Every structure is written in structure tokens, then in C-alpha cells.
Amino acid sequence: MTRAEARRQAEQLAALGRALFFDPSLSGSGKLACSSCHDPARGFGPANARAVQLGGGDLQQAGVRAVPSLKYLQAVPPFTEHFHDSEDEADESIDTGPTGGLTWDGRVDRGAAQAAIPLLSDFEMGNRDEAEVARRVLAAGHGKAIAAIAGPKGADRAATDPATVYKTALKALEVYQQDYRTFYPYSSKYDAVLAGKAELTSAEARGLDLFNAPDKGNCASCHISKRGNDGTPPQFTDYGLIALAVPRNPDIPANNDPAYFDLGLCGPLRTDFLKRAEYCGLFRTPTLRNVALRQTFFHNGVMHSLRDAVRFYVERETRPERWYPRKADGSIDRYDDLPEAAKANVSMDPPFDRKAGEAPALTAAEIDDVVAFLGTLTDGYEPAK
Known part of the structure; x- marks a missing residue:
């Protein structure tokens, strides 16, 4: 041919x-x-x-x-x-674990x-x-x-x-x-900013700083916001699979069965890792490009606003009572969409490294700034002439 x-x-x-x-x-x-x-x-x-x-x-x-x-x-x-x-392509010493695939559980590549x-x-x-x-x-x-x-x-x-x-x-x-x-047009406002054709507002710029800061949002640790080493635009994902322990969603009919759990990488839709306990609860990190257009967030669609999605990250550990139900004895049913054995897989990286009652990594105003920044990732931006 x-x-x-x-x-x-x-x-x-x-x-x-x-x-x-x-x-x-x-x-x-x-x-x-x-x-x-x-x-x-x-x-x-x-x-x-x-x-x-x-x-x-x-x-x-x-x-x-x-x-x-x-x-x-x-x-x-x-x-x-x-x-x-x-950063050094010749150095393969850093193993970041399960990564890639096109679905929430990474089970297909093409x-x-x-x-x-x-x-x-x-x-x-x-x-x-x-x-x-x-x-x-x-x-x-x-x-x-x-x-x-x-x-x-x-x-x-x-x-x-x-x-x-x-x-x-x-x-x-x-x-x-x-x-x-x-x-993949890379036509967002943030792309225009990187090209020197637009500027972030004050709130958007603060949000970007908070997004990147390891001691604040730490979002960029998984949702990479910098250009690649080859100059390619940021993808806003590291393609990794991670257990975030988002709350169980009662709006999913399958969840009416208390014995049913969607465990991502270890099943039930993916079947080749059914017995790999260390993979239970892991789902692929999606890109945040165009995230402001969504009305449902996370693999089970449990959140319905971008602000709540960001707030969950900083309050999962500090204010768990906001996100998880109570058990019959009144205690908080943490990580209620995971069986007990899978809870050991839940990520505790910042901002999840705080304890109940401590101040969240982001204040309410700072959450608003991060959300403002995320709005700059929507395609179709036209710079002012």
C-alpha cells in the first residue's frame, strides 16, 4: 500500500x-x-x-x-x-506500580x-x-x-x-x-497561557499554585500540570491506578447488594487480577482536562460538583463524618465502598496524610481557587485579540 x-x-x-x-x-x-x-x-x-x-x-x-x-x-x-x-529516561529505578490502560480498570490498551x-x-x-x-x-x-x-x-x-x-x-x-x-486539540485557556497568549486571573493563578503545592492540594503529584520532557502539553494525569476510597454511591442499583463491591483493578469487570488483593480498590487517574464540563465525578459518580470533588480530597481524613455514613454503633463507616481487606490499599499521600479534627490542607476560599483553575482546562478557549 x-x-x-x-x-x-x-x-x-x-x-x-x-x-x-x-x-x-x-x-x-x-x-x-x-x-x-x-x-x-x-x-x-x-x-x-x-x-x-x-x-x-x-x-x-x-x-x-x-x-x-x-x-x-x-x-x-x-x-x-x-x-x-x-526524569532521567535511562533510570528505571522508580517503580510507580500499576499504570495505563484506557478504562477505569486499565483492562484494554487499544x-x-x-x-x-x-x-x-x-x-x-x-x-x-x-x-x-x-x-x-x-x-x-x-x-x-x-x-x-x-x-x-x-x-x-x-x-x-x-x-x-x-x-x-x-x-x-x-x-x-x-x-x-x-x-486532543489542546485548546484550553491554560494551553493559551503556556503559549503566552493569555493570562490567568488572580484566582486561577492562586488555584494553580495550590494545585501544584505538595503541602496544599498536591494535585499535580497525580495530575501532572507541567509540560513533558519533550515539550508536549501537560496531560493532567500520570495514568496511574490509585485507591481513593470515595464513598459508596446508593444511586447505583448494583450497590443495593451489600456484598457487591466494584474493586476496579481486581474486578469484577476486570478478571485477570481477581485474586490480587493489593490491587483491590484501584482505579485509573483520569485527565482533568475538560473536568469542569462534567456533572459526575470519580469512578462511581458519587460527587455531582467539582467543588465537592476537590473538597473530598482535603476532608476525607480531616472530616470523614461529612463523607461517610454511620454504623449502627454510631462510629463512622470509613471507606464504606471497600471490603475490610481492601482498605489497606487506600492512598494516604498528601493531602490524605492528616487526621480527623485537623485543619484540611485547603480552606474554603482555596478550594474555590483550585476550582477556578480547573475551569481553565476546558477546550475551546479563544484568546482575546
């Missing part, structure tokens, strides 16, 4: 992927598209404040996790249990594999198997595009072979999500 042919095929795949992304007829209900949960106007995250979305053939099946954003996934590394992070999850999920798009996805793709009229991508030699097979149709559809969705103008 020549370079021109490869470019043309990539353009065809991207066009098909975009059409598939916005096509609800690929779902069992005929009403749920990828874009239904990944709204472009919301940073390709959910358009509503539901903790989990409804799907399946009757659009009444509740998910178990909050819908993540699909933006800025292009630099996420493949999942590894041992990620070596160092966009095509990620796209398959909702297509085949009982509580999302509700297709029984790959063949049903292929049938819906062809019934929706995408066969001509698939045949064109396959070329003259493969057109007949592409139009009739379910496996080829399915594989091409997943590849198309992957290629569409590699469009930098749509999925």
Missing part, C-alpha cells in the same frame, strides 16, 4: 468511525449511540448528572460505573503492573478493544455477540463504506463476512478517536 493509499484509507476509516459513533441503530434499543453517553459538548463525557447511564435493549439496564471522557486518551500507555517513571466493550455490554448497547453488531452495521447502510475501505480485492468479503465487518467497525471507531482536532 502506498503512502497516498494509506492516507486515503485512514480518512475513510475516520469518516466511517464518526458515522458509527453517532448512529443509535447499532444498539439493541435502536436509541443509544456512542455519542449518547460521550457527548461532544461535554468533553465526550456524559451529558447528564446520572451516576451511571441506562442502556440495554429496553434502555432500563443501569451501568455500574460513571462514564469517562474519551478525550486525551492518545498518550495513555499500555497497562503495566510496573511503570518506571523518572481504542478498538475499548469500543467493543459498550457494543457488547448488556447494560450499554446490548448486542448479543460480534455477529449481531455486524448485522446492525450493515443494516444501517455502512456496508458500502466498509467495502470501499477493503478495496476491490476485499470488497465482496467485507460486505458478507461478519468478522470482517465487526473488525472494520472497531478499527474505524479507533481511528475516528485519533482525530487530534476533535479529541
Whole structure:
């Protein structure tokens, strides 16, 4: 294949992927598209404040996790249990542990594999198997595009072979999500500031300082705010998996069963680490780009305001009574969305290194400043001329 042919095929795949992304007829209900949960106007995250979305053939099946954003996934590394992070690329002495993967639990590395999850999920798009996805793709009229991508030699097979149709559809969705103008434009106010084309307000500048300060928010320890060593824009994540012990969310129907726990890296959706106790409760750190567009926060969507999300970080240990329920004996049920054995995995790094009754690392006014700064990470900023 020549370079021109490869470019043309990539353009065809991207066009098909975009059409598939916005096509609800690929779902069992005929009403749920990828874009239904990944709204472009919301940073390709959910358009509503539901903790989990409804799907399946009757659009009444509740998910178990909050819908993540699909933006800025292009630099996420493949999942590894041992990620070596160092300013000196030749020094691999710093093992930061489980890192990477495209989902909350890091179980897939490629966009095509990620796209398959909702297509085949009982509580999302509700297709029984790959063949049903292929049938819906062809019934929706995408066969001509698939045949064109396959070329003259493969057109007949592409139009009739379910496996080829399915594989091409997943590849198309992957290629569409590699469009930098749509999925990683780096067009926020903060990007303009880094380029010398804008200035932070006083509140935003204070918020950035608090965000970075190890003895205050310490947010940048996981949500890296500096450019990469190669000059690339900050991704606002280290891609690591961490146990934050956010409160259990009663709005998730699965949580009605007191024996049910979503433990992220050690299951139940991810199955290869089910017996790795040290991985229970760990979820991947998402980018904070476009976080101000969200109406639900954390893997279980338990928070519904960005201010509460920031406040949780500094009050989880200092004011646990605000975030966790009481047990029958009146004591606080700390880390109530984790079984007892998994509580040892909870991060105690700053600002979680304080005790109940101590002053939080951030005051109310400082939380407001951090939130103001986070608002500068929304794409679509246009500098004043």
C-alpha cells in the first residue's frame, strides 16, 4: 500500500468511525449511540448528572460505573503492573506500580478493544455477540463504506463476512478517536497561557499554585500540570491506578447488594487480577482536562460538583463524618465502598496524610481557587485579540 493509499484509507476509516459513533441503530434499543453517553459538548463525557447511564435493549439496564471522557486518551500507555517513571529516561529505578490502560480498570490498551466493550455490554448497547453488531452495521447502510475501505480485492468479503465487518467497525471507531482536532486539540485557556497568549486571573493563578503545592492540594503529584520532557502539553494525569476510597454511591442499583463491591483493578469487570488483593480498590487517574464540563465525578459518580470533588480530597481524613455514613454503633463507616481487606490499599499521600479534627490542607476560599483553575482546562478557549 502506498503512502497516498494509506492516507486515503485512514480518512475513510475516520469518516466511517464518526458515522458509527453517532448512529443509535447499532444498539439493541435502536436509541443509544456512542455519542449518547460521550457527548461532544461535554468533553465526550456524559451529558447528564446520572451516576451511571441506562442502556440495554429496553434502555432500563443501569451501568455500574460513571462514564469517562474519551478525550486525551492518545498518550495513555499500555497497562503495566510496573511503570518506571523518572526524569532521567535511562533510570528505571522508580517503580510507580500499576499504570495505563484506557478504562477505569486499565483492562484494554487499544481504542478498538475499548469500543467493543459498550457494543457488547448488556447494560450499554446490548448486542448479543460480534455477529449481531455486524448485522446492525450493515443494516444501517455502512456496508458500502466498509467495502470501499477493503478495496476491490476485499470488497465482496467485507460486505458478507461478519468478522470482517465487526473488525472494520472497531478499527474505524479507533481511528475516528485519533482525530487530534476533535479529541486532543489542546485548546484550553491554560494551553493559551503556556503559549503566552493569555493570562490567568488572580484566582486561577492562586488555584494553580495550590494545585501544584505538595503541602496544599498536591494535585499535580497525580495530575501532572507541567509540560513533558519533550515539550508536549501537560496531560493532567500520570495514568496511574490509585485507591481513593470515595464513598459508596446508593444511586447505583448494583450497590443495593451489600456484598457487591466494584474493586476496579481486581474486578469484577476486570478478571485477570481477581485474586490480587493489593490491587483491590484501584482505579485509573483520569485527565482533568475538560473536568469542569462534567456533572459526575470519580469512578462511581458519587460527587455531582467539582467543588465537592476537590473538597473530598482535603476532608476525607480531616472530616470523614461529612463523607461517610454511620454504623449502627454510631462510629463512622470509613471507606464504606471497600471490603475490610481492601482498605489497606487506600492512598494516604498528601493531602490524605492528616487526621480527623485537623485543619484540611485547603480552606474554603482555596478550594474555590483550585476550582477556578480547573475551569481553565476546558477546550475551546479563544484568546482575546
